[in-house]
Amino acid sequence: MPASYASRFDGISGSAIRDIFRLLTNPSIISFAGGNPASSALEPELISRLAQEALAENGVNILQYGQTEGYAPLRQSAAEFFRHNAVEARPDQVLPLVGSQQGLDLICKALINPGDAMLVESPAFLGALQTFKLYQARLVPIEMDEGGAIVEDIEKKIIAERPKLIYLIPTFQNPTGRTLALERRRRVARLANEYGVTLIEDDPYCDLRYRGEALPAIKSFDQGDNVLYLNSFSKIISPGLRVAAAVCTDEELMRKLIIGKQSTDVHSPTLNQAIIDKYLRSGLLEGHIKQICASYAAQMQKMQEMLEGFPKSVRFTRPDGGIFLWCELPKGFDATKLLPEATKRGVAYIPGDHFFALPGGHHNSLRLNFSNASLESIEKGMTLLKGLFVDQGL
Numbered sequence: 091m092p093a094s095y096a097s098r099f100d101g102i103s104g105s106a107i108r109d110i111f112r113l114l115t116n117p118s119i120i121s122f123a124g125g126n127p128a129s130s131a132l133e134p135e136l137i138s139r140l141a142q143e144a145l146a147e148n149g150v151n152i153l154q155y156g157q158t159e160g161y162a163p164l165r166q167s168a169a170e171f172f173r174h175n176a177v178e179a180r181p182d183q184v185l186p187l188v189g190s191q192q193g194l195d196l197i198c199k200a201l202i203n204p205g206d207a208m209l210v211e212s213p214a215f216l217g218a219l220q221t222f223k224l225y226q227a228r229l230v231p232i233e234m235d236e237g238g239a240i241v242e243d244i245e246k247k248i249i250a251e252r253p254k255l256i257y258l259i260p261t262f263q264n265p266t267g268r269t270l271a272l273e274r275r276r277r278v279a280r281l282a283n284e285y286g287v288t289l290i291e292d293d294p295y296c297d298l299r300y301r302g303e304a305l306p307a308i309k310s311f312d313q314g315d316n317v318l319y320l321n322s323f324s325k326i327i328s329p330g331l332r333v334a335a336a337v338c339t340d341e342e343l344m345r346k347l348i349i350g351k352q353s354t355d356v357h358s359p360t361l362n363q364a365i366i367d368k369y370l371r372s373g374l375l376e377g378h379i380k381q382i383c384a385s386y387a388a389q390m391q392k393m394q395e396m397l398e399g400f401p402k403s404v405r406f407t408r409p410d411g412g413i414f415l416w417c418e419l420p421k422g423f424d425a426t427k428l429l430p431e432a433t434k435r436g437v438a439y440i441p442g443d444h445f446f447a448l449p450g451g452h453h454n455s456l457r458l459n460f461s462n463a464s465l466e467s468i469e470k471g472m473t474l475l476k477g478l479f480v481d482q483g484l
């Protein structure tokens with residue numbers, strides 16, 4: 091007899107995410123599908139040294155049960171680190187997480203009842219959309235343009251839909267690479283304060299800037315503790331260590347997040363938190379980020395140069411950083427239907443449809459990742475992709 095599963099799983103297959111991981115592990119396919127850092131950006135020797143140092147200095151404490159609130163030295167070093175992004179927080183306002191994905195889960199656990207409205211960018215990160223759907227949120231898309239989410243549309247929908255949460259990825263957005271303009275950051279913070287809506291600022295790409303001036307986080311304009319800031323060490327140090335942190339200046343919400351986390355995993359693995367803490371205190375991170383930014387900038391440029399050689403009817407974003415480009419083919423093309431043929435030819439991407447809260451109407455879009463492909467693979471993979479699209483009549 092089949093199990094009677096919870097209704098929160100109705101309509102959720104998880105297949106998009108599973109397919110992406112499958113495409114990433116097939117070595118014969120050039121994959122622009124994931125969101126992984128370059129293998130060359132990972133530093134097993136340094137991480138091993140930091141782990142040994144941490145264990146030598148504080149081993150018994152690290153191997154014992156820890157506090158749900160997080161490893162105290164990391165709360166302090168992360169609070170310090172976020173200052174470069176204009177986020178001011180005390181260590182007790184920083185909650186280490188098992189990836190920012192856990193932050194998305196915990197904030198929903200704290201605030202969302204089935205049917206509650208949430209505003210999400212259109213398109214938005216598919217891992218976040220899946221989490222929000224599991225909590226049975228009613229997702230309301232926000233319109234975007236080249237300057238990110240459109241503030242007038244956010245205000246209109248706050249009034250009409252009374253959302254519990256607004257979810258924004260303001261810098262080098264996943265999937266489009268777009269960045270929320272400075273004045274819009276100020277205005278969305280004001281809207282969150284004025285209407286008393288919690289705004290999730292999910293900011294894992296802010297340090298991957300290849301040109302232009304860094305922008306202060308939305309959180310830096312938050313006058314009423316309505317902005318929950320999430321940042322992750324996945325893209326700049328290692329996704330496998332699963333260390334991220336939330337900055338929550340609302341004490342009551344912080345208590346709820348901690349209780350929610352306690353029931354999920356008691357606490358984040360202390361050794362991983364200690365490794366990230368050591369890295370932050372080592373003085374090496376700035377140089378590492380500069381190095382990966384130089385490679386990723388060249389990879390992005392290569393991918394854009396290749397796209398410039400596509401027929402002019404293909405439109406694509408031109409971000410100042412991050413790890414993704416977003417492409418739109420002429421109407422009538424279906425990136426989902428073309429994916430099996432693309433993988434047969436040896437190249438993979440993610441069809442754009444997966445990034446929209448409401449199905450339909452976006453078949454002609456796709457997301458391309460450039461951080462985990464060499465210049466040579468980008469040239470080869472993009473040539474394959476162009477060949478496929480041209481053969482389909484582009």
Ligand SMILES: Cc1ncc(COP(=O)(O)O)c(C=O)c1O
Nearest residue numbers: 125189190191215264322324334
């Ligand atoms: C916008 C965004 N938020 C959150 C995550 C999850 O990151 P983490 O590895 O910190 O869980 C990702 C990963 O791709 C992302 O793109």
